[in-house]
Amino acid sequence: MKRSHGVALAALLAFSLAVLAHAESLGYWFTSYDSIALVETSRIASLADLRTIFTKPLLYGTSYLDAGRFYRPVVNLVYAAEYALWGVDPFGYHLTNLLLHGFVSVLVVLTIRSLTDSLRTGALTGALFAVHPLGTDVVPAISRRQDMLLALFGLLALWLFVESVRRDSRRLRVGAAVAYGLALFSKETAAVVGPLAFLWLVLEGPSLRRRSTYRRAIVAVAPLAAVAVGYLAVRFAVLGGIGGYTHDPPLSRTLLFPVQYVLSLVYQADVLAAIGGVSTPLVIAVVAAVPLALLVSFARDRALGRITPRRALPLVVAIVGFAVLLVVARFPGASPLASIDAVDHAGWYTAGIVFAIAAASALLAAVASARSFTAGRSMGFFVVWLLSPLPLFFLAKQFAFRDAYFFAIPLLALAAVCLDAALPSVDDWRARSDRDTDALVVVAVLVLLLPSLAASPLLYADSGWGETSDVTRTALTEIDRSVSEVNAGTPVAIAGVPTKIDYHPQRLGQAHKVTMLQPHSVRSWLRLQGHDNRVTFGRLQSFHSVPGNVSTKTRENERLLIWLRYN
Structure with a gap:
C-alpha cells in the first residue's frame, strides 16, 4: 500500500508540474501554421469524411501536400472529436494539449519506474520532463499534438510490454500491441518503440551470450513486429x-x-550568452566550477590511486571543454561555424556543442569515480533510446526541436539514474565513505541540466506563442470581415500574411520555432467561416519580434485585394 501511495504521489507531482508549466496556454488563440487546417480537414460530417481520414494523407485537400505527405489518422480523429465538442473555440484544443502533456508526464513516471525498478528514478524523470523547455515548442502549439500522442501511446506500449513480461500477462501484451499501433498511426517516429522493447528484454535476460535470451525476446515482441x-x-x-x-x-x-x-x-537557449549579458564573472564562476571540482576530487589520494587511461580521458575532455567554453562565451563571433550558411546563430551552436561534450564528459568522469555505481544496463538502454531517432531524421529530411519531445525522456532518465545512484537515503549517506565522489556525480548531473532548468517554462511567462496568437486572430478577423463584404464569386488576393517570428537564442523561455499562418491556414479558416471564394496570396511576412497593431487596406475592383499592415 505504501508503495502504491508513492507511485500516486510521484504521478500527481509530474502531472501538476506539467500543467503549471504551461497553464497560460489556455488563454492563447490558435497557434502555429497547421492548427486551423488540421481542424478544418479533420471534420467528420459523413461516412465519406471518415473514409477520407483513413485513406488519404494528413491535411488532404490543402497545399500542405506540396511540402510533405504523412499518414496520421489518430491525429485526425482527435481533432474531429474536438471539433464536434468545441467548434472553433481554441480553448478546448489548448486544454487537450495541456492534459496530454500532463498524462505523458505521468506515463514517464510509470514507464521509467518499470524499466529501472526504481520509483525515485521514475519520479525524478517525470518531474524533469514535465518542466523541460522542449515542452514550449510542443504544448502551446495546437498542431504539434502528434508529438504528444506519439509519446503518450509509445510510453504506454513500453510500460504495458514491460509489465506483461514481468506478470506473464497475455492481456497486457495485447494492450502493448494496440498502444504501439496507436503510436505509429500518430507519428511514424514511434517505429523505435518496438526495437526498444526487444532491447530491454534482451538486457533483462540472464546472459547476452545465450541464444535463448534472443529467442525469448523475438517471441515476446512478435505482436509488436506484426x-x-x-x-x-x-x-x-x-x-x-x-x-x-x-x-x-x-x-x-x-x-x-x-x-x-x-x-x-541540452542547450535549448544560449544560457551563457544570456547570463553573460548581465554578469560575465558569473559565467566564469559557473563554467569554472566543474573542472575545479573534478580536479579537487581526483587530487585526493584515494581517487588518484584509481585513475586509469580510460577514466582519465573523460576528465581531460571535460576540463579542456569547459576551458574552451569560457573562450566561446567571451568571443561568440569567432565560431568556426559562422561561415556555414545553414547556421543562423553560430555562437549558440558552438557553445551548445562544447557544453554538451564537456558536461557529458564530466558526468562520465564522475560516474567512473563512484564506487557504488551499478546501473550499467539501464544506462545502456537509455543511450540506445537517445540515439535511436537519428536515422529517422535523415530519412525524413527534416529535424525540428519538437521532434525531440519523446526523446528527451531517455536523457532525463539517464540523469535520474545517476542521481538515484548518487543520492541514497539520508542514513546510508552518512554511513558511506565515498560521499565526496557521489557528490561530484550530483554536481555533474546538475551542470548538465542547468541550461534546461534555466530555460524551463516554469520560470517564464512569455513563450512567444501568446502575443503571436493575438496577431493571428486579428489578421484572420480582418480577412474574414473583408471577405464577408463581397459575394462568394469574387476572387480574393491577400498580401502580408504573418508567418513566423525569428528565433533569438538569448531569449530564455521562448519556443524555438514560433509560427503563425500560411496560405493553407487562411484558406481553411475562410472555409470554416463558410466562405468559398478563390484565394491567392502575395508576399508573406516574417518578423524579428512580435508586430504591433494589425490593420488592413482593401481595394475592390474585379477582385478583392487585402493588404495586412503592421505597426
Missing part, C-alpha cells in the same frame, strides 16, 4: 511510398541534424 508490418503496408498503400517531406535540404543543413538534436535536448 503491428509494425501492418502499419507499413497501410502507409505504403495510402501514400504510394514511405512518405515524408518532399524537399531535399542542402547537405550542410542535413549534417547539422545531430547538432540541432543535441541542442534541443
Whole structure:
C-alpha cells in the first residue's frame, strides 16, 4: 500500500508540474501554421469524411501536400472529436494539449519506474520532463499534438510490454500491441518503440551470450513486429511510398541534424550568452566550477590511486571543454561555424556543442569515480533510446526541436539514474565513505541540466506563442470581415500574411520555432467561416519580434485585394 501511495504521489507531482508549466496556454488563440487546417480537414460530417481520414494523407485537400505527405489518422480523429465538442473555440484544443502533456508526464513516471525498478528514478524523470523547455515548442502549439500522442501511446506500449513480461500477462501484451499501433498511426517516429522493447528484454535476460535470451525476446515482441508490418503496408498503400517531406535540404543543413538534436535536448537557449549579458564573472564562476571540482576530487589520494587511461580521458575532455567554453562565451563571433550558411546563430551552436561534450564528459568522469555505481544496463538502454531517432531524421529530411519531445525522456532518465545512484537515503549517506565522489556525480548531473532548468517554462511567462496568437486572430478577423463584404464569386488576393517570428537564442523561455499562418491556414479558416471564394496570396511576412497593431487596406475592383499592415 505504501508503495502504491508513492507511485500516486510521484504521478500527481509530474502531472501538476506539467500543467503549471504551461497553464497560460489556455488563454492563447490558435497557434502555429497547421492548427486551423488540421481542424478544418479533420471534420467528420459523413461516412465519406471518415473514409477520407483513413485513406488519404494528413491535411488532404490543402497545399500542405506540396511540402510533405504523412499518414496520421489518430491525429485526425482527435481533432474531429474536438471539433464536434468545441467548434472553433481554441480553448478546448489548448486544454487537450495541456492534459496530454500532463498524462505523458505521468506515463514517464510509470514507464521509467518499470524499466529501472526504481520509483525515485521514475519520479525524478517525470518531474524533469514535465518542466523541460522542449515542452514550449510542443504544448502551446495546437498542431504539434502528434508529438504528444506519439509519446503518450509509445510510453504506454513500453510500460504495458514491460509489465506483461514481468506478470506473464497475455492481456497486457495485447494492450502493448494496440498502444504501439496507436503510436505509429500518430507519428511514424514511434517505429523505435518496438526495437526498444526487444532491447530491454534482451538486457533483462540472464546472459547476452545465450541464444535463448534472443529467442525469448523475438517471441515476446512478435505482436509488436506484426503491428509494425501492418502499419507499413497501410502507409505504403495510402501514400504510394514511405512518405515524408518532399524537399531535399542542402547537405550542410542535413549534417547539422545531430547538432540541432543535441541542442534541443541540452542547450535549448544560449544560457551563457544570456547570463553573460548581465554578469560575465558569473559565467566564469559557473563554467569554472566543474573542472575545479573534478580536479579537487581526483587530487585526493584515494581517487588518484584509481585513475586509469580510460577514466582519465573523460576528465581531460571535460576540463579542456569547459576551458574552451569560457573562450566561446567571451568571443561568440569567432565560431568556426559562422561561415556555414545553414547556421543562423553560430555562437549558440558552438557553445551548445562544447557544453554538451564537456558536461557529458564530466558526468562520465564522475560516474567512473563512484564506487557504488551499478546501473550499467539501464544506462545502456537509455543511450540506445537517445540515439535511436537519428536515422529517422535523415530519412525524413527534416529535424525540428519538437521532434525531440519523446526523446528527451531517455536523457532525463539517464540523469535520474545517476542521481538515484548518487543520492541514497539520508542514513546510508552518512554511513558511506565515498560521499565526496557521489557528490561530484550530483554536481555533474546538475551542470548538465542547468541550461534546461534555466530555460524551463516554469520560470517564464512569455513563450512567444501568446502575443503571436493575438496577431493571428486579428489578421484572420480582418480577412474574414473583408471577405464577408463581397459575394462568394469574387476572387480574393491577400498580401502580408504573418508567418513566423525569428528565433533569438538569448531569449530564455521562448519556443524555438514560433509560427503563425500560411496560405493553407487562411484558406481553411475562410472555409470554416463558410466562405468559398478563390484565394491567392502575395508576399508573406516574417518578423524579428512580435508586430504591433494589425490593420488592413482593401481595394475592390474585379477582385478583392487585402493588404495586412503592421505597426
